[in-house]
Amino acid sequence: MLALDGVIPMDLAIPAQIFSARPETSYEMTVCGPAPRVRTTGFDLVLEGDLEQVRAADTVIVPGCDPLLPPPRAVLDVLAEARDRGRRVTSICTGAFVLAAAGVLDGLHATTHWKYIDDFERDYPAVEVDRDVLYVDEGDVLTSAGVCCGIDLCLHIVRRDLGAAVANEVARGLVAAPHRDGGQAQYVPAPVADAGDASLAETRGWALGRLDQSLTLRVLARHAGMSQRSFIRRFTDETGTTPLQWLVTARLSLARELLETTDHSVDRVARDCGLGTAANLRLHFHRTLGTTPTAYRRTFTH
Numbered sequence: 001m002l003a004l005d006g007v008i009p010m011d012l013a014i015p016a017q018i019f020s021a022r023p024e025t026s027y028e029m030t031v032c033g034p035a036p037r038v039r040t041t042g043f044d045l046v047l048e049g050d051l052e053q054v055r056a057a058d059t060v061i062v063p064g065c066d067p068l069l070p071p072p073r074a075v076l077d078v079l080a081e082a083r084d085r086g087r088r089v090t091s092i093c094t095g096a097f098v099l100a101a102a103g104v105l106d107g108l109h110a111t112t113h114w115k116y117i118d119d120f121e122r123d124y125p126a127v128e129v130d131r132d133v134l135y136v137d138e139g140d141v142l143t144s145a146g147v148c149c150g151i152d153l154c155l156h157i158v159r160r161d162l163g164a165a166v167a168n169e170v171a172r173g174l175v176a177a178p179h180r181d182g183g184q185a186q187y188v189p190a191p192v193a194d195a196g197d198a199s200l201a202e203t204r205g206w207a208l209g210r211l212d213q214s215l216t217l218r219v220l221a222r223h224a225g226m227s228q229r230s231f232i233r234r235f236t237d238e239t240g241t242t243p244l245q246w247l248v249t250a251r252l253s254l255a256r257e258l259l260e261t262t263d264h265s266v267d268r269v270a271r272d273c274g275l276g277t278a279a280n281l282r283l284h285f286h287r288t289l290g291t292t293p294t295a296y297r298r299t300f301t302h
Contacts, residue, residue, distance in 0.1 A: 002054055003033045003047060004075065004098065006066030009040050010147055011092045015061045017174065018154040024166050025158065030057075034072045041066075051078045057087065059157075064093030064147070067116055076102040083141070090142045090157070092150035099143065100124040108138045113146035134240075151176050163300035164256035200224055200235055204246070211251050211274040217243060251275050252284050259297040266293045 001015055012031070019027040032049035039045075051074060054060055060082050079102035083089050091099045096112035097120060099105050106126040111117070111133050121129045130136050135144040135153040137160075144153035151174070159167035203224045207215055220243055221231035235243045255273040258264060264272070270281035278293075285293050 001029065001031045001061045001063060002075065002079075002098075003031055003038050003045060003063060004065045004069070004071055005038050006069045007038060007040050007045070008064040008093065008147070009042065011063035011065075011095065011150055012040070012045075014092065014148075014150040015063065015154050018151070018158065018170060019061075022170070022173075024169055025162060034075050051075070054078050055081060057082070059088040059090065062089075062091045062095035062098045063150075064091075064095050064113070065098065067094045067097040067119065071098050071101055079104055086140060088140045088142070088157075090144075090153070092144050092153065093146050096120065096143045097123075099141070100127055104141060105143070108141055109136050110138070110141075110143040111136050111145050112143065115146070159256075163260045164253055165260045165300075168253070168257055200231075200238055204239075207247065208250060211247075211254055212272050213274065215247060215274070247274075248284065252288060255281060255285075255293070256296065256300075259293055260300045269293065 001012065003012055016029065016031070019025075019029045021027065021029075030049040030053050031045075031047050032051065032054050033047045034051055035047075036050075037044055037046050055078055060079065062079070075098065079089060079099060083102075083104045089099060089104050091110075091112075093113045094116055096105065096110055097116075100110070100120070100123070105124065107128075109128045109130050111130045112120050114131070117129060117131055120127070133145065134149040135142060135156060137156065142153060142157070144150045155167050155171055155176070158170055203220060206223055207220060217228050217231070220235075221228045224231055224234075226234065232243060235246070239246055241249075251273045252275075255269050255275065258269045258272060259266075262269075266278045266281060270276055270278050273281075275281045275284060281293055285291060285296065289296065291299075
């Protein structure tokens with residue numbers, strides 16, 4: 001992790017927590033910077049490593065920082081070098097400004113915190129800005145939107161590296177949602193619920209335990225005690241996606257975990273995750289992951 005002056009503590013803490021050493025992962029993490037000490041938005045931070053360790057890393061993560069503070073030239077150089085060597089380069093929140101200043105994002109799609117996205121688009125016209133997403137995966141270059149979207153991006157990286165089962169285990173330890181697709185909206189312009197207003201979190205949790213069953217819009221709305229129209233509106237306000245798309249994503253995540261952790265046939269996995277048939281499961285795998293369930297199982301079964 002590359003921490004610069006003005007680094008946002010929460011943006012730094014997210015990857016520090018997710019990529020810390022734990023039995024189910026093999027990550028080794030060092031917090032580095034251009035100087036031994038940087039100023040956060042509230043306290044000084046003593047760093048473990050310097051730019052030489054950034055050069056040696058397989059993945060470089062730039063947490064959010066003050067977008068008005070120009071990064072040191074040495075930082076921009078080391079990021080450009082990492083990109084040229086094919087290293088994975090990632091930003092959280094306004095860390096995208098640093099990647100863009102280094103030229104890492106030129107010609108690529110990227111995102112950042114919604115509050116600064118107009119400035120980002122104006123200052124870096126060579127970047128294709130995606131405004132309404134949680135994160136963007138361009139292969140070896142990944143960017144996330146504001147703050148908590150960094151959790152989604154880091155879990156996405158774990159999922160890419162080690163599979164859905166490990167990513168879900170890490171998410172459970174964080175008490176975080178196991179998967180939010182990057183295409184969901186990052187900024188939901190809904191008011192804070194009044195006291196007494198019921199969140200749909202209970203209904204989503206109920207549905208996650210019954211993915212193998214028929215979960216129609218009518219069934220979900222009835223569980224929430226709402227009309228279907230009100231349910232769709234509230235669900236979209238809370239999650240940034242529709243109930244049916246959320247269901248497909250949840251079922252695909254379960255299918256991935258079953259393929260990794262069981263020897264069940266593809267037909268049974270399709271039934272157990274609620275996607276019905278092996279053909280339907282293959283269709284969703286191809287659309288979302290660009291692969292087949294069988295090839296996925298070979299990749300992530302150890």
